[in-house]
Amino acid sequence: MNREKEIVKTSVVGICGNVLLVVAKAIIGLLAGAVSIILDAVNNLTDALSSVITIIGTKLANKKPNKKHPYGFGRIEYLTSSIIGVVIFSAGFLAVYEAIKSLIAGEVATYDIYSFIIISIAILAKIGLGIFFKYKGKSLNSDALSASGLDALLDSVLSCGTLIGAIVAYFAGISLEGYIGIAIGLFIIKSSIDVFRESISKIIGERSETELNKQLIQEISEFDGVLGVYDLIINNYGNDKNIASVHIEVNDAMTAKEIQAIERKIAGMCYEKYNTIMTVGIYAQNEDNGEAARIKKEIDEIVSEYKQVIQTHGFYCDFAQKIISIDIIIDFDTKDEDQVYAEIKSKIQQKNPGFNVNIVLDRDFAVS
Numbered sequence: 294m295n296r297e298k299e300i301v302k303t304s305v306v307g308i309c310g311n312v313l314l315v316v317a318k319a320i321i322g323l324l325a326g327a328v329s330i331i332l333d334a335v336n337n338l339t340d341a342l343s344s345v346i347t348i349i350g351t352k353l354a355n356k357k358p359n360k361k362h363p364y365g366f367g368r369i370e371y372l373t374s375s376i377i378g379v380v381i382f383s384a385g386f387l388a389v390y391e392a393i394k395s396l397i398a399g400e401v402a403t404y405d406i407y408s409f410i411i412i413s414i415a416i417l418a419k420i421g422l423g424i425f426f427k428y429k430g431k432s433l434n435s436d437a438l439s440a441s442g443l444d445a446l447l448d449s450v451l452s453c454g455t456l457i458g459a460i461v462a463y464f465a466g467i468s469l470e471g472y473i474g475i476a477i478g479l480f481i482i483k484s485s486i487d488v489f490r491e492s493i494s495k496i497i498g499e500r501s502e503t504e505l506n507k508q509l510i511q512e513i514s515e516f517d518g519v520l521g522v523y524d525l526i527i528n529n530y531g532n533d534k535n536i537a538s539v540h541i542e543v544n545d546a547m548t549a550k551e552i553q554a555i556e557r558k559i560a561g562m563c564y565e566k567y568n569t570i571m572t573v574g575i576y577a578q579n580e581d582n583g584e585a586a587r588i589k590k591e592i593d594e595i596v597s598e599y600k601q602v603i604q605t606h607g608f609y610c611d612f613a614q615k616i617i618s619i620d621i622i623i624d625f626d627t628k629d630e631d632q633v634y635a636e637i638k639s640k641i642q643q644k645n646p647g648f649n650v651n652i653v654l655d656r657d658f659a660v661s
């Protein structure tokens with residue numbers, strides 16, 4: 294709730310600041326007949342619009358889960374970030390178009406000393422806004438705010454360009470208008486693509502490489518009775534809302550009652566401390582059995598010949614059923630994944646005739 298209010302407040306500051314800039318620049322631009330300054334104003338208008346979209350997105354994202362959407366609406370924030378990307382892109386496209394038009398028409402702007410002063414103040418205001426947004430974006434963990442902040446800082450660079458153009462036109466009588474306009478446009482397009490790409494990537498779903506990831510593995514491994522922590526998968530449903538699963542290794546002599554106690558403790562900790570709904574899967578371990586330990590060592594040696602294998606875990610040797618189970622994770626960049634898998638399996642099989650070898654190929658979902 295607090296986060297939502299802060300984001301809205303920050304965005305309102307952005308809207309007011311940008312509207313002021315738009316009015317000031319539009320007036321100077323129209324009076325001077327300077328296309329680059331008018332485009333700069335248009336650009337600031339899209340910034341105000343971005344802040345409006347951020348507010349709407351934050352409001353929608355905080356809607357309560359319902360029957361149809363039990364995971365809540367947190368991912369809407371990624372969607373609004375991508376819409377901001379599209380808005381910025383159209384501003385960039387418009388800027389390039391208008392600048393080329395003015396180049397062809399050969400328009401020459403006429404500035405006066407007041408326009409320099411106002412443009413300079415506008416640049417400082419934009420830098421201030423940019424730093425403010427970046428700071429708030431980081432502290433509130435809001436991609437939309439951070440994107441707006443980066444955008445504002447880029448915009449101040451562009452405004453510097455218009456100022457230089459104005460000064461050159463005023464003192465040297467050379468018009469750089471059109472070229473500066475094109476540069477502004479290309480710059481805007483570039484930053485829009487970055488914003489768009491980043492938010493789309495999150496919607497698709499990224500490998501978890503966050504602090505959360507490391508902390509969860511660390512804390513789960515500290516529970517009594519947990520011998521190993523593997524296969525952490527985190528599904529993110531918006532800012533700080535996760536549904537996850539993990540495998541823990543426990544001694545195979547443990548009873549269901551004992552394992553359940555551990556499972557409950559882990560799930561409780563994940564929910565209370567990290568707002569993460571955690572499902573815990575179990576691997577039995579019997580490496581204290583001498584024969585199992587010997588087989589495990591042999592498997593480790595076989596696997597160590599394959600650099601593509603990032604991790605093995607979940608080894609278990611069931612002597613009653615004659616089954617050897619192990620999970621391996623192969624690097625995503627490996628092209629001959631199937632072949633590596635088949636080779637390892639057949640080598641383990643050869644060393645252990647009479648056993649059924651069961652290898653599970655896990656995905657490299659998260660840093661461990």
Ligand SMILES: [Zn+2]
Pocket residue numbers: 523524540606607620653655
């Ligand atoms: Zn596994």
